[in-house]
Amino acid sequence: TCSEIILRQEVLKDGFHRDLLIKVKFGGSIEDLQTCRLLIKQYIPTGLFVDPYELASLRERNITEAVMVSENFNIEAPNYLSKESEVLIYARQDSQCIDCFQAFLPVHYRYHRPHSKDGETFIVLNNPDLLMYCDQGKDCKSFWRVEN
Template sequence: MGSKRGRSVIAAIFIFLAMSCLNFISSTQVGTSDGDSDEMSDSDTFCISDQYIMQSYFTTQSSLNESEFRSFLLLQQCPENIPYEDVPAVAMLQHRDITGEGSHRHLLTSIKLRPFHSESQLRELVIVERLPLGVFADPFELQSLQQRRAFRDVSVFGDTDLEQPSFRSNRSVVEIHFEINETGEISVKLPLHARYQPIGESGYSRVEFGEPDVFLCSPNQDHEQRRCLVLSIGRSKTETRSVVWEIPAGIRSHTEYVSVITFVAAVLSALSILVASVLSSKVESCKNTKEL
Protein backbone atom coordinates (compact mmCIF):
# COMPACT_ATOMS: atom_id res chain seq x y z
CA MET A 1 0.00 0.00 0.00
CA GLY A 2 2.78 2.39 0.94
CA SER A 3 4.72 1.55 -2.20
CA LYS A 4 1.66 2.30 -4.38
CA ARG A 5 1.25 5.70 -2.73
CA GLY A 6 4.92 6.45 -3.22
CA ARG A 7 4.68 5.54 -6.89
CA SER A 8 1.58 7.73 -7.27
CA VAL A 9 3.33 10.68 -5.64
CA ILE A 10 6.40 10.25 -7.84
CA ALA A 11 4.22 9.99 -10.95
CA ALA A 12 2.30 13.14 -9.98
CA ILE A 13 5.54 15.04 -9.38
CA PHE A 14 6.89 13.84 -12.72
CA ILE A 15 3.75 14.93 -14.59
CA PHE A 16 3.80 18.32 -12.86
CA LEU A 17 7.46 18.91 -13.80
CA ALA A 18 6.82 17.84 -17.39
CA MET A 19 3.87 20.24 -17.72
CA SER A 20 5.94 23.07 -16.23
CA CYS A 21 8.74 22.48 -18.72
CA LEU A 22 6.30 22.46 -21.64
CA ASN A 23 4.72 25.72 -20.49
CA PHE A 24 8.13 27.34 -20.12
CA ILE A 25 9.24 26.24 -23.59
CA SER A 26 6.01 27.40 -25.24
CA SER A 27 6.12 30.79 -23.49
CA THR A 28 9.75 31.24 -24.51
CA GLN A 29 8.94 30.48 -28.13
CA VAL A 30 6.01 32.91 -28.14
CA GLY A 31 8.13 35.67 -26.62
CA THR A 32 10.86 35.10 -29.18
CA SER A 33 8.49 35.13 -32.12
CA ASP A 34 6.77 38.27 -30.89
CA GLY A 35 10.12 40.03 -30.48
CA ASP A 36 11.22 38.98 -33.95
CA SER A 37 8.00 40.26 -35.54
CA ASP A 38 8.63 43.72 -34.15
CA GLU A 39 12.19 43.99 -35.49
CA MET A 40 13.17 45.35 -38.88
CA SER A 41 15.98 43.24 -40.30
CA ASP A 42 18.37 43.66 -43.19
CA SER A 43 16.95 43.01 -46.70
CA ASP A 44 13.41 43.99 -45.64
CA THR A 45 11.60 46.38 -47.96
CA PHE A 46 9.19 49.24 -47.40
CA CYS A 47 7.42 51.85 -49.52
CA ILE A 48 6.94 55.58 -48.88
CA SER A 49 5.20 58.38 -50.77
CA ASP A 50 7.33 61.29 -49.50
CA GLN A 51 10.67 62.50 -50.73
CA TYR A 52 12.35 61.66 -47.42
CA ILE A 53 11.97 58.62 -45.19
CA MET A 54 12.08 60.76 -42.05
CA GLN A 55 9.51 63.12 -43.54
CA SER A 56 7.03 60.24 -43.57
CA TYR A 57 8.00 59.27 -40.03
CA PHE A 58 7.54 62.75 -38.55
CA THR A 59 4.07 63.10 -40.05
CA THR A 60 2.87 60.74 -37.31
CA GLN A 61 5.55 61.18 -34.62
CA SER A 62 6.72 64.33 -32.85
CA SER A 63 10.06 63.05 -31.52
CA LEU A 64 12.74 60.60 -32.55
CA ASN A 65 12.53 57.16 -30.95
CA GLU A 66 14.46 54.18 -32.32
CA SER A 67 11.87 51.51 -31.48
CA GLU A 68 9.04 53.64 -32.89
CA PHE A 69 11.05 54.22 -36.05
CA ARG A 70 11.48 50.47 -36.55
CA SER A 71 7.76 49.95 -35.94
CA PHE A 72 7.03 52.66 -38.51
CA LEU A 73 9.16 50.88 -41.13
CA LEU A 74 7.33 47.61 -40.47
CA LEU A 75 3.99 49.32 -41.15
CA GLN A 76 5.28 50.65 -44.50
CA GLN A 77 6.33 47.27 -45.91
CA CYS A 78 5.74 46.77 -49.63
CA PRO A 79 3.22 44.18 -50.82
CA GLU A 80 5.75 42.67 -53.25
CA ASN A 81 9.34 41.72 -52.60
CA ILE A 82 12.27 43.12 -54.55
CA PRO A 83 13.70 40.69 -57.15
CA TYR A 84 16.70 38.76 -55.88
CA GLU A 85 19.05 40.19 -58.51
CA ASP A 86 18.29 43.74 -57.30
CA VAL A 87 19.44 43.02 -53.75
CA PRO A 88 23.10 43.78 -53.00
CA ALA A 89 24.96 41.44 -50.68
CA VAL A 90 25.93 43.80 -47.86
CA ALA A 91 26.51 47.48 -47.18
CA MET A 92 29.87 47.53 -45.41
CA LEU A 93 30.57 50.35 -42.96
CA GLN A 94 34.29 50.73 -43.58
CA HIS A 95 35.31 53.83 -41.66
CA ARG A 96 33.75 56.19 -39.13
CA ASP A 97 35.44 58.94 -37.18
CA ILE A 98 35.21 62.49 -35.80
CA THR A 99 37.68 65.07 -37.10
CA GLY A 100 38.33 68.74 -36.45
CA GLU A 101 38.85 70.93 -33.40
CA GLY A 102 36.77 73.09 -31.11
CA SER A 103 32.99 73.16 -31.23
CA HIS A 104 32.84 72.51 -35.00
CA ARG A 105 33.65 68.97 -36.12
CA HIS A 106 33.02 66.61 -39.03
CA LEU A 107 31.57 63.11 -38.79
CA LEU A 108 33.28 60.99 -41.46
CA THR A 109 31.53 57.88 -42.77
CA SER A 110 32.67 55.57 -45.57
CA ILE A 111 30.39 52.85 -46.96
CA LYS A 112 31.19 50.18 -49.52
CA LEU A 113 28.39 48.48 -51.50
CA ARG A 114 29.07 45.08 -52.97
CA PRO A 115 28.17 44.76 -56.67
CA PHE A 116 24.59 44.06 -57.72
CA HIS A 117 22.50 44.11 -60.89
CA SER A 118 23.41 47.07 -63.08
CA GLU A 119 19.80 47.60 -64.23
CA SER A 120 18.37 47.74 -60.73
CA GLN A 121 15.94 50.58 -60.02
CA LEU A 122 17.43 51.06 -56.54
CA ARG A 123 20.09 53.59 -57.47
CA GLU A 124 19.93 56.00 -54.52
CA LEU A 125 21.73 55.38 -51.25
CA VAL A 126 20.07 56.97 -48.21
CA ILE A 127 21.97 57.49 -44.95
CA VAL A 128 20.02 58.45 -41.84
CA GLU A 129 22.17 59.88 -39.05
CA ARG A 130 20.47 60.01 -35.64
CA LEU A 131 22.41 62.71 -33.83
CA PRO A 132 22.83 62.41 -30.05
CA LEU A 133 21.82 65.13 -27.63
CA GLY A 134 24.26 68.03 -27.47
CA VAL A 135 25.06 68.04 -31.20
CA PHE A 136 23.26 69.59 -34.18
CA ALA A 137 23.69 70.03 -37.92
CA ASP A 138 23.07 73.42 -39.52
CA PRO A 139 20.43 73.06 -42.28
CA PHE A 140 21.70 76.15 -44.13
CA GLU A 141 25.25 74.78 -44.15
CA LEU A 142 24.03 71.45 -45.50
CA GLN A 143 22.00 73.17 -48.23
CA SER A 144 25.16 75.02 -49.25
CA LEU A 145 26.99 71.70 -49.55
CA GLN A 146 24.12 70.30 -51.59
CA GLN A 147 24.38 73.22 -54.01
CA ARG A 148 28.06 72.34 -54.42
CA ARG A 149 26.94 68.78 -55.21
CA ALA A 150 28.53 67.13 -52.22
CA PHE A 151 25.43 64.91 -52.23
CA ARG A 152 22.17 64.69 -54.17
CA ASP A 153 19.76 65.73 -51.42
CA VAL A 154 19.74 66.42 -47.68
CA SER A 155 17.33 67.48 -44.96
CA VAL A 156 17.31 67.88 -41.16
CA PHE A 157 14.38 66.71 -39.04
CA GLY A 158 13.53 66.90 -35.34
CA ASP A 159 14.85 69.74 -33.19
CA THR A 160 16.33 72.32 -35.56
CA ASP A 161 16.48 75.20 -33.04
CA LEU A 162 20.18 76.00 -33.15
CA GLU A 163 20.11 78.43 -30.20
CA GLN A 164 18.85 76.01 -27.56
CA PRO A 165 21.37 74.60 -25.05
CA SER A 166 21.81 70.85 -24.72
CA PHE A 167 19.55 70.39 -21.68
CA ARG A 168 16.63 72.16 -23.42
CA SER A 169 16.94 70.56 -26.84
CA ASN A 170 15.78 67.29 -28.37
CA ARG A 171 17.49 64.94 -30.76
CA SER A 172 17.64 65.66 -34.46
CA VAL A 173 18.26 63.47 -37.48
CA VAL A 174 19.94 64.13 -40.82
CA GLU A 175 18.88 62.28 -43.97
CA ILE A 176 21.38 62.34 -46.83
CA HIS A 177 20.82 61.00 -50.35
CA PHE A 178 23.60 59.88 -52.70
CA GLU A 179 23.64 58.65 -56.25
CA ILE A 180 25.49 55.35 -56.38
CA ASN A 181 28.62 55.46 -58.49
CA GLU A 182 30.24 52.62 -60.42
CA THR A 183 32.58 51.65 -57.61
CA GLY A 184 29.81 51.49 -55.02
CA GLU A 185 31.90 53.56 -52.59
CA ILE A 186 30.26 56.43 -50.71
CA SER A 187 32.07 58.85 -48.41
CA VAL A 188 30.25 61.57 -46.47
CA LYS A 189 31.68 64.39 -44.39
CA LEU A 190 28.87 65.70 -42.19
CA PRO A 191 29.57 69.06 -40.48
CA LEU A 192 28.38 69.16 -36.85
CA HIS A 193 28.23 71.78 -34.12
CA ALA A 194 28.20 71.42 -30.34
CA ARG A 195 25.46 72.92 -28.20
CA TYR A 196 26.12 74.53 -24.82
CA GLN A 197 26.63 71.60 -22.47
CA PRO A 198 25.24 71.25 -18.92
CA ILE A 199 27.57 71.79 -15.96
CA GLY A 200 29.33 68.62 -14.81
CA GLU A 201 32.15 67.38 -12.63
CA SER A 202 34.81 66.46 -15.21
CA GLY A 203 34.62 69.56 -17.39
CA TYR A 204 33.66 67.51 -20.46
CA SER A 205 30.42 66.11 -21.83
CA ARG A 206 30.77 62.77 -23.59
CA VAL A 207 28.72 62.46 -26.79
CA GLU A 208 28.71 59.03 -28.44
CA PHE A 209 27.57 58.33 -32.00
CA GLY A 210 25.86 55.11 -33.04
CA GLU A 211 25.84 53.53 -36.47
CA PRO A 212 23.69 55.14 -39.17
CA ASP A 213 20.67 53.59 -40.86
CA VAL A 214 21.46 52.75 -44.49
CA PHE A 215 18.81 52.22 -47.18
CA LEU A 216 18.78 51.70 -50.92
CA CYS A 217 15.85 53.43 -52.64
CA SER A 218 14.36 54.01 -56.06
CA PRO A 219 14.55 57.57 -57.45
CA ASN A 220 11.95 60.07 -56.29
CA GLN A 221 9.24 60.47 -58.95
CA ASP A 222 6.02 62.46 -58.80
CA HIS A 223 2.89 60.60 -57.66
CA GLU A 224 4.75 57.32 -57.25
CA GLN A 225 5.72 55.43 -54.14
CA ARG A 226 9.40 54.99 -53.48
CA ARG A 227 10.54 51.44 -52.85
CA CYS A 228 13.37 51.12 -50.33
CA LEU A 229 15.53 48.25 -49.17
CA VAL A 230 17.00 48.07 -45.67
CA LEU A 231 20.76 47.55 -45.94
CA SER A 232 21.57 48.22 -42.30
CA ILE A 233 19.64 49.33 -39.24
CA GLY A 234 22.00 51.29 -37.03
CA ARG A 235 22.67 50.44 -33.43
CA SER A 236 23.02 52.75 -30.46
CA LYS A 237 26.76 51.99 -30.36
CA THR A 238 29.10 50.87 -33.11
CA GLU A 239 30.26 47.27 -33.00
CA THR A 240 33.81 48.01 -34.04
CA ARG A 241 34.82 51.17 -32.20
CA SER A 242 32.85 53.84 -30.41
CA VAL A 243 32.87 57.27 -32.06
CA VAL A 244 33.06 59.76 -29.20
CA TRP A 245 33.17 63.56 -29.07
CA GLU A 246 34.17 65.02 -25.71
CA ILE A 247 32.68 68.51 -25.64
CA PRO A 248 34.03 71.04 -23.07
CA ALA A 249 31.53 71.93 -20.36
CA GLY A 250 31.50 74.00 -17.18
CA ILE A 251 32.79 72.46 -13.93
CA ARG A 252 30.31 72.57 -11.08
CA SER A 253 32.92 73.36 -8.41
CA HIS A 254 33.98 76.47 -10.34
CA THR A 255 30.52 78.07 -10.39
CA GLU A 256 31.00 79.86 -7.03
CA TYR A 257 34.30 81.41 -8.16
CA VAL A 258 32.79 82.48 -11.47
CA SER A 259 29.79 84.03 -9.68
CA VAL A 260 32.00 85.99 -7.27
CA ILE A 261 34.31 87.22 -10.03
CA THR A 262 31.33 88.20 -12.20
CA PHE A 263 29.72 90.09 -9.32
CA VAL A 264 32.96 91.95 -8.46
CA ALA A 265 33.53 92.80 -12.13
CA ALA A 266 29.97 94.13 -12.46
CA VAL A 267 30.32 96.31 -9.31
CA LEU A 268 33.69 97.72 -10.43
CA SER A 269 32.28 98.46 -13.88
CA ALA A 270 29.29 100.28 -12.38
CA LEU A 271 31.59 102.33 -10.08
CA SER A 272 33.90 103.23 -12.95
CA ILE A 273 30.94 104.41 -15.02
CA LEU A 274 29.66 106.47 -12.08
CA VAL A 275 33.08 108.06 -11.44
CA ALA A 276 33.53 108.79 -15.14
CA SER A 277 30.12 110.47 -15.36
CA VAL A 278 30.82 112.60 -12.23
CA LEU A 279 34.21 113.72 -13.53
CA SER A 280 32.83 114.53 -16.96
CA SER A 281 30.07 116.66 -15.39
CA LYS A 282 32.68 118.57 -13.35
CA VAL A 283 34.77 119.19 -16.46
CA GLU A 284 31.74 120.50 -18.30
CA SER A 285 30.85 122.82 -15.44
CA CYS A 286 34.42 124.19 -15.33
CA LYS A 287 34.33 124.90 -19.05
CA ASN A 288 31.04 126.72 -18.71
CA THR A 289 32.43 128.84 -15.83
CA LYS A 290 35.50 129.86 -17.86
CA GLU A 291 33.36 130.86 -20.83
CA LEU A 292 31.30 133.15 -18.60
Protein backbone atom coordinates (compact mmCIF):
# COMPACT_ATOMS: atom_id res chain seq x y z
CA THR A 1 0.00 0.00 0.00
CA CYS A 2 1.10 3.56 -0.56
CA SER A 3 1.62 5.91 2.34
CA GLU A 4 0.40 8.88 0.32
CA ILE A 5 -1.05 9.61 -3.11
CA ILE A 6 -1.37 13.22 -4.22
CA LEU A 7 -3.69 13.85 -7.16
CA ARG A 8 -3.78 17.23 -8.84
CA GLN A 9 -5.97 18.22 -11.77
CA GLU A 10 -5.34 21.45 -13.66
CA VAL A 11 -7.49 22.91 -16.40
CA LEU A 12 -5.31 24.76 -18.89
CA LYS A 13 -6.30 27.38 -21.49
CA ASP A 14 -9.46 29.50 -21.68
CA GLY A 15 -12.67 29.25 -23.65
CA PHE A 16 -14.54 26.21 -24.90
CA HIS A 17 -11.42 24.18 -25.79
CA ARG A 18 -9.25 23.35 -22.81
CA ASP A 19 -6.72 20.80 -21.66
CA LEU A 20 -6.94 18.73 -18.51
CA LEU A 21 -3.58 17.95 -16.95
CA ILE A 22 -3.67 15.18 -14.34
CA LYS A 23 -0.65 14.77 -12.07
CA VAL A 24 -0.22 11.92 -9.58
CA LYS A 25 2.57 11.76 -6.99
CA PHE A 26 3.13 8.61 -4.97
CA GLY A 27 4.63 8.36 -1.50
CA GLY A 28 7.87 6.51 -0.93
CA SER A 29 6.40 3.07 -0.31
CA ILE A 30 6.70 1.83 -3.92
CA GLU A 31 10.32 0.89 -4.44
CA ASP A 32 10.63 0.98 -8.24
CA LEU A 33 8.06 3.00 -10.14
CA GLN A 34 9.99 2.37 -13.36
CA THR A 35 8.23 -1.01 -13.61
CA CYS A 36 4.76 0.45 -13.04
CA ARG A 37 1.96 1.51 -15.37
CA LEU A 38 -0.73 3.91 -14.17
CA LEU A 39 -4.17 3.85 -15.78
CA ILE A 40 -6.52 6.75 -15.05
CA LYS A 41 -10.27 6.34 -15.48
CA GLN A 42 -11.55 9.91 -15.77
CA TYR A 43 -15.27 10.63 -15.54
CA ILE A 44 -16.37 13.44 -17.84
CA PRO A 45 -19.46 15.33 -16.57
CA THR A 46 -22.32 16.32 -18.88
CA GLY A 47 -21.04 19.89 -19.16
CA LEU A 48 -17.87 18.70 -20.92
CA PHE A 49 -17.01 16.29 -23.70
CA VAL A 50 -13.96 14.58 -25.12
CA ASP A 51 -13.75 14.22 -28.88
CA PRO A 52 -12.91 10.57 -29.74
CA TYR A 53 -11.59 11.61 -33.17
CA GLU A 54 -9.23 14.10 -31.57
CA LEU A 55 -8.03 11.37 -29.17
CA ALA A 56 -7.32 9.04 -32.10
CA SER A 57 -5.26 11.76 -33.78
CA LEU A 58 -3.31 12.46 -30.57
CA ARG A 59 -2.62 8.73 -30.12
CA GLU A 60 -1.27 8.50 -33.68
CA ARG A 61 1.15 11.36 -32.92
CA ASN A 62 2.10 9.76 -29.55
CA ILE A 63 0.92 12.84 -27.61
CA THR A 64 -1.46 10.96 -25.33
CA GLU A 65 -2.59 7.39 -24.69
CA ALA A 66 -6.30 7.87 -24.11
CA VAL A 67 -9.43 6.06 -25.30
CA MET A 68 -13.13 6.64 -24.85
CA VAL A 69 -14.95 4.01 -22.82
CA SER A 70 -18.44 5.41 -23.35
CA GLU A 71 -20.23 4.45 -26.54
CA ASN A 72 -23.00 6.16 -28.51
CA PHE A 73 -22.43 9.62 -27.25
CA ASN A 74 -23.14 12.77 -29.19
CA ILE A 75 -20.36 15.35 -29.05
CA GLU A 76 -22.69 18.03 -30.41
CA ALA A 77 -25.48 17.63 -27.83
CA PRO A 78 -25.91 20.37 -25.20
CA ASN A 79 -25.21 19.51 -21.56
CA TYR A 80 -28.89 18.98 -20.65
CA LEU A 81 -29.24 16.26 -23.34
CA SER A 82 -25.92 14.58 -22.58
CA LYS A 83 -24.73 11.74 -20.39
CA GLU A 84 -21.60 11.45 -18.31
CA SER A 85 -18.81 9.70 -20.21
CA GLU A 86 -15.60 7.92 -19.29
CA VAL A 87 -12.08 8.04 -20.67
CA LEU A 88 -9.14 5.72 -19.97
CA ILE A 89 -5.73 7.37 -20.02
CA TYR A 90 -2.32 5.78 -19.53
CA ALA A 91 -0.27 8.27 -17.56
CA ARG A 92 3.38 8.73 -18.36
CA GLN A 93 6.15 9.02 -15.83
CA ASP A 94 7.16 12.61 -15.25
CA SER A 95 10.79 13.22 -16.21
CA GLN A 96 10.99 16.02 -13.61
CA CYS A 97 9.82 13.87 -10.66
CA ILE A 98 10.82 10.27 -9.81
CA ASP A 99 7.58 9.43 -7.97
CA CYS A 100 5.22 11.20 -10.40
CA PHE A 101 3.00 10.40 -13.36
CA GLN A 102 1.08 12.80 -15.56
CA ALA A 103 -1.56 12.61 -18.26
CA PHE A 104 -2.99 15.11 -20.72
CA LEU A 105 -6.57 15.14 -22.00
CA PRO A 106 -8.22 17.72 -24.28
CA VAL A 107 -11.72 18.60 -23.04
CA HIS A 108 -14.38 20.85 -24.54
CA TYR A 109 -17.26 22.72 -22.96
CA ARG A 110 -20.79 21.88 -24.06
CA TYR A 111 -23.47 24.47 -24.66
CA HIS A 112 -25.76 25.07 -21.67
CA ARG A 113 -29.29 26.42 -21.41
CA PRO A 114 -29.55 30.18 -21.86
CA HIS A 115 -29.82 32.24 -18.67
CA SER A 116 -31.90 35.39 -18.23
CA LYS A 117 -28.99 37.01 -16.41
CA ASP A 118 -25.31 37.06 -17.15
CA GLY A 119 -23.64 34.47 -15.03
CA GLU A 120 -21.20 31.67 -14.82
CA THR A 121 -21.77 27.95 -15.05
CA PHE A 122 -19.69 25.71 -12.82
CA ILE A 123 -18.73 22.21 -13.84
CA VAL A 124 -17.46 19.82 -11.19
CA LEU A 125 -14.79 17.40 -12.33
CA ASN A 126 -14.66 14.51 -9.86
CA ASN A 127 -11.51 12.63 -8.96
CA PRO A 128 -10.66 9.79 -11.32
CA ASP A 129 -10.07 6.15 -10.47
CA LEU A 130 -6.39 5.22 -10.41
CA LEU A 131 -5.33 1.70 -11.33
CA MET A 132 -1.68 0.72 -11.12
CA TYR A 133 0.18 -2.41 -12.10
CA CYS A 134 3.83 -2.96 -11.14
CA ASP A 135 5.90 -5.82 -12.53
CA GLN A 136 8.75 -6.26 -10.08
CA GLY A 137 9.62 -9.84 -10.94
CA LYS A 138 6.85 -11.22 -8.80
CA ASP A 139 3.07 -11.17 -9.03
CA CYS A 140 2.52 -7.72 -7.57
CA LYS A 141 -0.66 -5.89 -8.48
CA SER A 142 -1.98 -2.86 -6.66
CA PHE A 143 -5.18 -0.93 -7.29
CA TRP A 144 -6.26 2.40 -5.82
CA ARG A 145 -9.36 4.49 -6.02
CA VAL A 146 -9.01 8.12 -5.12
CA GLU A 147 -12.07 9.09 -3.08
CA ASN A 148 -14.02 12.19 -4.08
